[in-house]
Structures are given as structure tokens and as C-alpha cells.
């Protein structure tokens with residue numbers, strides 16, 4: 001059955017020292033440059049977009065937490081494990097620019113490696129530590145110039161039949177409207193570009209999406225990515 005995202009879009013919020021958090025959990029990073037690596041995920045609440053095909057609940061049970069509260073919860077869910085990677089996702093993490101201070105605290109004060117997932121529409125605060133790995137998955141026609149300048153990798157969610165033949169990248173992602181099509185990496189982008197089949201929760205549609213990903217990855221030299229957490233049955 002097809003699920004349509006009904007979570008309301010939310011605006012940028014600044015709150016010094018506090019983040020609005022949806023959940024914190026220990027799992028395996030299922031996507032992108034750290035795919036397969038154990039990680040603690042911090043899912044921030046709320047998103048400025050409302051992609052119809054979004055597979056994520058980012059609004060329920062939200063809680064305002066200080067940097068120290070979040071770090072304590074990271075330590076608690078990690079337990080005895082050796083995990084040293086924190087992934088910040090959402091929702092849209094940069095909807096809360098305070099996230100940059102939190103990421104810097106994790107890297108500089110606590111010694112974590114940090115990766116952040118973003119839709120690319122919100123500015124990346126200048127103070128963000130350069131060691132933070134930024135993965136951008138565009139859903140809108142424009143991404144913020146600070147994201148073009150700073151993104152380490154791009155990730156595109158592909159639905160079959162919805163592809164630009166010229167560059168092999170999707171016209172839309174997760175059925176979000178984008179005119180004429182979703183943002184591209186900067187012209188001379190040197191980082192990795194991932195293609196991921198859209199999960200439509202339908203075997204036939206998913207098979208067609210996987211075939212499209214293989215076809216365009218092979219033609220344009222992109223990296224195929226599956227959401228391995230869904231195959232592993234982890235969060």
C-alpha cells in the first residue's frame with residue numbers, strides 16, 4: 001500500500017544550545033559513503049519539505065534536548081559497543097542551524113566522526129567543522145550555495161520513468177514537485193554520486209526502480225546504493 005507523507009513542513013528555528021530531537025538509536029548506516037558502518041543516529045524532528053514518498057516519521061515523540069542530553073543518550077544507546085560514528089539525519093537537520101554547534105561539540109570535545117544527511121535546501125552554517133561529512137540528497141529544484149560548496153557526496157532517489165536521459169539523474173525524488181527538475185551536483189563536482197531505487201513498498205514498482213538505477217549507474221558511472229538497513233531488518 002502506498003503511503004503519503006502528511007507531516008506538515010516546518011520553518012527554520014534557532015534555539016541556542018537546544019535541538020528538537022525525534023529519536024536516537026544505534027544501528028548500521030544503510031546508505032552512502034559510510035554504508036555498512038555501525039553508527040548512532042540522531043534523527044532531528046521536523047522538515048522544511050513534505051515529500052509525498054518520504055519513508056520517515058520525523059515528527060512523533062519529539063523532545064527538546066541540550067547538547068549534553070543528546071551526548072548522554074548517544075553514550076547510553078552505544079553501551080559497550082565501539083561505535084564512533086554519529087549520523088545526523090531528520091527531517092532536515094539544517095532546519096535547526098544550532099546543529100552545527102552540536103556537531104562541532106561531538107567532533108572537537110567528544111572525538112566522534114560525524115556524517116550529516118541533508119536535502120540541501122537550508123544554509124549550512126559557516127562554523128560547521130570541516131571534518132563533518134555532508135551528504136546531500138536533493139528533492140527540490142534548488143539547493144543552497146553553501147551546500148553546493150560543502151557537500152562531500154550526493155545521493156539521488158530514483159523512480160523508473162522519471163529520469164533525465166542526458167545526465168542519468170532523476171527529474172524528481174520521492175514525488176516532491178521540482179521544476180524543471182531536482183538540483184544537480186555542481187558542474188565540476190569530484191565527490192561520489194549515489195543512485196538509490198525509490199522504495200514504493202510495492203514489489204513490481206521496486207523491481208522497475210532497481211532496473212532503472214542499474215541502467216543509469218552503468219551508463220553515467222554513478223554508484224548504486226541500496227538501503228541495506230531495510231534488508232538487514234534494522235532501524
Ligand SMILES: Nc1nc2[nH]cc(C(=O)O)c2c(=O)[nH]1
Pocket residue numbers: 027028029030031056089090117229234235
Ligand atoms: N540504518 C539507517 N541508515 C540510514 N541512512 C540514512 C537514513 C535516513 O533516514 O536518513 C537511514 C536510516 O533511517 N536508517
Ligand code: SF4
Pocket residue numbers: 005047048049050051053054055056058090091092119139174
Ligand atoms: S526532505 Fe527528506 S525528510 Fe524531508 S520530507 Fe523529503 S524525504 Fe522526508
Ligand SMILES: [Mg+2]
Pocket residue numbers: 055056
Ligand atoms: Mg530512513
